[in-house]
Amino acid sequence: MSTAEALGPARHLLAARGRWHAAEGLFWLVGLASYFLFPAAHPLLNQAAVMALFALSYDLVLGYAGIVSLGHAAFFGVGAYAAGLATKFLVGDPLVGLAVAAVAAAAVGFASSFLLLRGSDLTRLMVSLGVALVLGEAANKAAWLTGGADGFSDMAVGPLLGRFTFDMFGAVAHAYSLAVLFLLFLLARLVVHSPFGLSVQAIRNNPLRARALGVPVNARLVAIYTLAAAYAGIAGALLAQTTQFVSLDVLDFSRSADVMLVLVIGGTGYLYGGMIGACLFTLMQYELSGLTPKYWHFWLGLILVGLVLVGRERLSGTARGLGRLLPGRAGT
Amino acid sequence: MLQSGAGLSILRRVQDEAEREAEGREQRRHRQGRRMLTILFDGVAYGMLLFVLACGLSVTLGLMNLINLAHGAFAMAGGYVTALLANRHGVPFLATLPLAFLVSAALGALLERTLYRHLYAKGHLDHVLFSIGIVFMAMAGVEYCIGPDQILVNVPPFLAGRLDVAGVGIGIYRLFLIAVCAALVVTLQLALTRTRFGSRLRAAVDDPRVARGLGIDVGRIFAVTFALGSGLAGLGGALGAPILGVDPSFPQKYMIYFLIVVTVGGTSGMVGPFVASLLLGVADVAGKYYVPDLGAFMIYAVMIAVLVLRPQGLFARARA
Numbered sequence: 001m002s003t004a005e006a007l008g009p010a011r012h013l014l015a016a017r018g019r020w021h022a023a024e025g026l027f028w029l030v031g032l033a034s035y036f037l038f039p040a041a042h043p044l045l046n047q048a049a050v051m052a053l054f055a056l057s058y059d060l061v062l063g064y065a066g067i068v069s070l071g072h073a074a075f076f077g078v079g080a081y082a083a084g085l086a087t088k089f090l091v092g093d094p095l096v097g098l099a100v101a102a103v104a105a106a107a108v109g110f111a112s113s114f115l116l117l118r119g120s121d122l123t124r125l126m127v128s129l130g131v132a133l134v135l136g137e138a139a140n141k142a143a144w145l146t147g148g149a150d151g152f153s154d155m156a157v158g159p160l161l162g163r164f165t166f167d168m169f170g171a172v173a174h175a176y177s178l179a180v181l182f183l184l185f186l187l188a189r190l191v192v193h194s195p196f197g198l199s200v201q202a203i204r205n206n207p208l209r210a211r212a213l214g215v216p217v218n219a220r221l222v223a224i225y226t227l228a229a230a231y232a233g234i235a236g237a238l239l240a241q242t243t244q245f246v247s248l249d250v251l252d253f254s255r256s257a258d259v260m261l262v263l264v265i266g267g268t269g270y271l272y273g274g275m276i277g278a279c280l281f282t283l284m285q286y287e288l289s290g291l292t293p294k295y296w297h298f299w300l301g302l303i304l305v306g307l308v309l310v311g312r313e314r315l316s317g318t319a320r321g322l323g324r325l326l327p328g329r330a331g332t
Numbered sequence: 333m334l335q336s337g338a339g340l341s342i343l344r345r346v347q348d349e350a351e352r353e354a355e356g357r358e359q360r361r362h363r364q365g366r367r368m369l370t371i372l373f374d375g376v377a378y379g380m381l382l383f384v385l386a387c388g389l390s391v392t393l394g395l396m397n398l399i400n401l402a403h404g405a406f407a408m409a410g411g412y413v414t415a416l417l418a419n420r421h422g423v424p425f426l427a428t429l430p431l432a433f434l435v436s437a438a439l440g441a442l443l444e445r446t447l448y449r450h451l452y453a454k455g456h457l458d459h460v461l462f463s464i465g466i467v468f469m470a471m472a473g474v475e476y477c478i479g480p481d482q483i484l485v486n487v488p489p490f491l492a493g494r495l496d497v498a499g500v501g502i503g504i505y506r507l508f509l510i511a512v513c514a515a516l517v518v519t520l521q522l523a524l525t526r527t528r529f530g531s532r533l534r535a536a537v538d539d540p541r542v543a544r545g546l547g548i549d550v551g552r553i554f555a556v557t558f559a560l561g562s563g564l565a566g567l568g569g570a571l572g573a574p575i576l577g578v579d580p581s582f583p584q585k586y587m588i589y590f591l592i593v594v595t596v597g598g599t600s601g602m603v604g605p606f607v608a609s610l611l612l613g614v615a616d617v618a619g620k621y622y623v624p625d626l627g628a629f630m631i632y633a634v635m636i637a638v639l640v641l642r643p644q645g646l647f648a649r650a651r652a
Contacts, residue, residue: 062457068457115639121399121456122399122456125460125591126588126591126592127639130592130635130636133632134629134632138629141628260460260464295475297468297469297472298468298472298473301465301467301472302465304461305447305469307461308451308465309447309450312458
């Protein structure tokens, strides 16, 4: 069999996996409709969109590459600070801010990815948590730049595309986040359905076998981790720009834990998990922290424990059922 | 003549000053040396405390491959037992220590039998999610029941103060810490190598399947070890209460320390975690003293250095 013949079925498979499905269109239509149906909920839905993008980034790391990270907030925080500082000291244009944030977060992700290549899950947990803590401590110490524990809000975000000024109802912010989320989702969809994406999933399923098949394991992991870091950085930048406020809690441990929970609620490894999870999580947070704002983390912990004991697969069955309608989910 | 006399006296004064300065330098060097010894001593005390806090985790991890990020919650329980009994009910500090051990051990046994045992068949992601959930519940629960403030425990008068040994300042409480922890280390090592339970435990860690085949009840060994490890963590929390304090964020604050001790030290014995704890303790104390601005980064520098030089840990065999 010649190479071209051998590649035929593979191309076919990739094309079949990457084909759009009606349910996906429906999903995004609902997202778009929510913008017009609930004008009072713009800030909340904006928060959900940011969370969804952050969870999408974590899905690339956990769901596709199989790296359990305990400090994904590191990249979210770097992006938020980079965008905030770029707006404060360089230009007010939000898209420039996004680019600066993506580059900064990708640089940190690239540098720290090498520490993750060697070692077990435990080492990866320690390193990812350590990187987030180092950055948190650095942001705390560099108070002259970052405002320390108080954070800073004296940034003037310019109009989007030079035309749309951010309003106090959050309508423009919401549309902005939704659009960025959609575009980056399209890119992620292309990536995971490319040969590159398949090889990353092969590494997740069995690193040894992937290496034996000739997949450059380390290079692929560095690449996907760096890409995910850039995504997380953009999510952080969106939060910074739409709330015009950055403080230490963008790097907080609980943010890393939140994104784990979000992704696990929605299900890992099919891109939509993070988005479904983000919607449920934001609603839950809104309801529960309304009841007991101080002790919201207790309920979060209870949900995590319950989720594991009952079985993640079973509890996120509804989300997965929806996921099954959406093609292109990885066989986990 | 007068002039030369004045010149002479100036010369003498300059000589005197130079001598005094040399003397001062000598003294300073001595003082620095002594201070370094004090820091080393404090670091060792802190490192030993870390070992007592973390050793249970390294055994449970080696035995069941269970990543329990909530280990610090048991330490916090012990710390609060001591803090509440000593500060609010006037129980003598030393009497609270065994109670802290027992309460944490009982808590560990209870949670292991009811919740943790369902985790063994699951993957690492589930361990992480579950134990983070426990951490969050413990933190919020303690904050709700006891309050968000940090509680420091006062040590009894005979443990307070400093000794001066050959000019080296030695905190009596730290000396007490080192003595207690060293006794614990020796006891643990002997129990692990000399007793029947210890040899069963080592067999189970080495190869649980073969150990089961030989009729060793690995599940029960694990339950006992988990309880003992939790108890030791509780004892560590109680011993640490006078210098670290206890507050609701304790499990999260020390999570990275436990992870470093276990990762760097490995899970195949007591020696690895012990050396890792000492290294971490000395690095942390010295870093915070000599470079106050960057001291908080010291432990991460140690972590990265070890990872780069010895990715499988200081002593560990490669773990699957």
